[in-house]
Amino acid sequence: MNGHAPGGAMPMAGAETLPLAVSAFGLVKCFGDVRAVDGVDLDVQRGAIFAILGPNGAGKTTLIRMLATLTVPDAGRASVMGHNLIAAPHKVRAAIAMTGQFASLDEDLTGRENLLLLARLWGFRGSKAKARADDLLEAFDLSEAAHKQVNAYSGGMRRRLDIAASLIVTPGLLFLDEPTTGLDPVARQGVWRMIRDLAGAGVTILLTTQYLDEADQLADRIAVIDHGRKIAEGTSRELKAATGSGTLHVALTDAARLGTAARLLEARLGGKVQSSAEGARLSIRAATPEQANEALASLLAEGIELADFAMGSPSLDEVFFALTGASSATDEGTSG
Amino acid sequence: MKEPADDHAPPAGIPVRRFEPVARPPAPSAVSNALVFGWRAVLKFRHVPEQLFDLVMTPIMFTLLFTFVFGGALAGSPREYLQFFLPGILVQTVTFNAVYSGMNLSTDLGKGLFDRFRSLPIWPLAPFAGLMIGDVLRHLIAATIILVIGLILGYRPEAGILGVLAAFALLVTIGFGFGWVFIVLGLLIRTPTTVMTLGFSFLFPLVFASNIMVDPATMPDWLRAFVEANPVSLMTTAVRGLMGGGMSLGQIALALLAPVALTALLAPVTLRLYRRQ
Ligand SMILES: Nc1ncnc2c1ncn2[C@@H]1O[C@H](COP(=O)(O)OP(=O)(O)OP(=O)(O)O)[C@@H](O)[C@H]1O
Ligand SMILES: [Mg+2]
Numbered sequence: 259m260n261g262h263a264p265g266g267a268m269p270m271a272g273a274e275t276l277p278l279a280v281s282a283f284g285l286v287k288c289f290g291d292v293r294a295v296d297g298v299d300l301d302v303q304r305g306a307i308f309a310i311l312g313p314n315g316a317g318k319t320t321l322i323r324m325l326a327t328l329t330v331p332d333a334g335r336a337s338v339m340g341h342n343l344i345a346a347p348h349k350v351r352a353a354i355a356m357t358g359q360f361a362s363l364d365e366d367l368t369g370r371e372n373l374l375l376l377a378r379l380w381g382f383r384g385s386k387a388k389a390r391a392d393d394l395l396e397a398f399d400l401s402e403a404a405h406k407q408v409n410a411y412s413g414g415m416r417r418r419l420d421i422a423a424s425l426i427v428t429p430g431l432l433f434l435d436e437p438t439t440g441l442d443p444v445a446r447q448g449v450w451r452m453i454r455d456l457a458g459a460g461v462t463i464l465l466t467t468q469y470l471d472e473a474d475q476l477a478d479r480i481a482v483i484d485h486g487r488k489i490a491e492g493t494s495r496e497l498k499a500a501t502g503s504g505t506l507h508v509a510l511t512d513a514a515r516l517g518t519a520a521r522l523l524e525a526r527l528g529g530k531v532q533s534s535a536e537g538a539r540l541s542i543r544a545a546t547p548e549q550a551n552e553a554l555a556s557l558l559a560e561g562i563e564l565a566d567f568a569m570g571s572p573s574l575d576e577v578f579f580a581l582t583g584a585s586s587a588t589d590e591g592t593s594g
Numbered sequence: 595m596k597e598p599a600d601d602h603a604p605p606a607g608i609p610v611r612r613f614e615p616v617a618r619p620p621a622p623s624a625v626s627n628a629l630v631f632g633w634r635a636v637l638k639f640r641h642v643p644e645q646l647f648d649l650v651m652t653p654i655m656f657t658l659l660f661t662f663v664f665g666g667a668l669a670g671s672p673r674e675y676l677q678f679f680l681p682g683i684l685v686q687t688v689t690f691n692a693v694y695s696g697m698n699l700s701t702d703l704g705k706g707l708f709d710r711f712r713s714l715p716i717w718p719l720a721p722f723a724g725l726m727i728g729d730v731l732r733h734l735i736a737a738t739i740i741l742v743i744g745l746i747l748g749y750r751p752e753a754g755i756l757g758v759l760a761a762f763a764l765l766v767t768i769g770f771g772f773g774w775v776f777i778v779l780g781l782l783i784r785t786p787t788t789v790m791t792l793g794f795s796f797l798f799p800l801v802f803a804s805n806i807m808v809d810p811a812t813m814p815d816w817l818r819a820f821v822e823a824n825p826v827s828l829m830t831t832a833v834r835g836l837m838g839g840g841m842s843l844g845q846i847a848l849a850l851l852a853p854v855a856l857t858a859l860l861a862p863v864t865l866r867l868y869r870r871q
Binding site: 323326327328348356358360361362363364365366367368371376378379380381382383386390423425426427428459461 | 614615616617618619620621622626627630633634637638641642705706707708709710711712713714715716720
């Protein structure tokens with residue numbers, strides 16, 4: 259059925275001949291009346307870090323679970339690592355690994371036992387299984403906690419162990435569902451670094467995130483989904499460019515004039531101002547630099563002093579809010 | 595987090611380390627998969643020994659209460675009653691035991707642990723086979739503890755060690771058969787306590803309206819008809835026969851009826867439910 263994908267062969271030739279890591283068409287999944295995923299097409303290149311960005315309930319988890327053979331789609335078709343998702347789930351499973359949104363570890367066992375269990379299930383025997391578990395514990399900085407039961411682990415340690423558990427055998431494609439949710443900034447950077455390392459080793463990564471900066475930092479390509487539909491896709495740069503114009507950022511010396519300034523800018527430029535109280539900053543889309551100039555002039559004419567101003571391309575936040583039509587970002591989004 | 599991640603920053607939490615790709619070893623057999631899950635069950639005994647306490651506390655209380663409170667009235671003397679009661683309490687122990695494994699399964703499924711197992715290229719039934727291995731061990735451990743307590747209180751298995759071994763083999767088979775009922779419940783129901791409540795409401799009538807505690811000879815006809823056809827009674831009769839001597843092959847065949855039927859019926863249902871999720 260799938261146009262490409264020459265059967266189950268694992269071609270060793272040049273990258274161009276390999277099928278896409280994911281090629282999905284019209285995927286649908288309903289839960290009762292809720293269309294959790296509502297006709298999503300997705301192509302993911304081999305070796306890429308691909309981010310699926312969307313708010314709570316957008317359908318990220320459902321989409322990724324379908325691609326990882328954990329949920330059967332109601333409609334649509336897909337091939338994952340060259341194997342048909344519906345017809346050959348076992349072959350798909352041999353080529354992928356998944357770290358779910360919530361840790362899938364045995365809380366009663368120790369970290370090492372969790373990894374040993376999985377290593378043995380993959381077919382490592384005796385001392386090889388032990389070596390594999392110990393290697394992973396070391397790579398994820400968990401050697402010291404190896405013999406502690408997982409229910410005594412911190413959130414960050416759990417996350418690391420959960421990701422390590424997905425890497426017993428290096429997968430061709432790794433699904434990571436919100437890999438850094440709930441982690442502190444240091445742990446988060448650690449996971450980012452690890453994701454880049456894996457990608458460097460040739461593993462295709464398909465991750466979901468609610469954090470714009472995460473998608474911006476990590477991903478080669480981003481798909482934005484909302485209400486089960488893909489509403490945009492491209493590189494971070496493309497998404498920003500597609501929002502069209504640039505953005506005018508101004509900082510006022512006098513926060514009391516914020517309201518007046520916002521009204522003036524909106525009157526001039528016809529968009530909606532996003533403000534952040536801290537530092538008395540405003541930003542608004544401006545179609546051209548000339549218009550931005552005029553708007554600045556009108557502020558000065560009103561006697562509003564500027565501490566700073568800049569014309570920049572929109573941040574991914576702004577792109578996201580423009581796409582989803584959500585209300586103003588105000589002070590949301592950029593806090594880590 | 596406004597500042598971009600610095601690629602050259604010192605390692606944060608995770609040491610700098612290039613990931614060497616690790617290839618997949620030859621695929622293991624279904625049996626090997628199942629044994630690994632059995633090993634998991636053994637590890638659970640080691641880390642959560644309290645679970646055995648849950649399993650043996652009720653039967654120990656039953657044994658003590660029935661023997662000393664009712665024993666004299668029911669059988670003339672506590673000693674004689676124990677002789678009658680102990681094989682029955684073993685049957686009760688393994689059937690109640692099966693409820694706990696359904697609860698454990700429901701807990702596991704609720705935690706997403708099985709998502710990991712289901713995304714592995716392994717024999718799909720291996721986790722259940724492992725569960726069963728754990729159950730068998732649990733049955734054996736619990737039955738041994740109860741037997742030892744019985745021996746201390748003065749119970750004597752007249753058929754000797756061979757009789758006891760045969761009885762234990764039958765008990766494990768009974769537990770295995772009942773196990774499917776609770777695996778199916780565990781798969782269907784996401785709240786472990788509901789599994790327990792449902793399980794016990796199903797088992798209580800079976801266990802109490804049986805010949806475990808009293809001889810049905812004194813019961814009204816309608817009740818006696820039920821008690822005598824009750825699979826739990828058939829099992830108890832066979833276990834009594836095996837441990838006390840005087841068993842017949844017919845009794846054993848009758849005792850095996852329910853476990854065999856349950857396995858034949860519910861193993862395919864289990865696979866269906868598991869695949870459907
Ligand atoms: N098992 C289920 N049963 C019923 N509804 C479900 C189920 N799983 C998901 N849904 C619904 O499908 C929609 C999409 O959920 P999903 O978990 O895929 O979103 P998400 O993008 O991963 O959200 P989050 O960021 O909160 O994890 C939601 O409306 C959710 O309520
Ligand atoms: Mg989710």
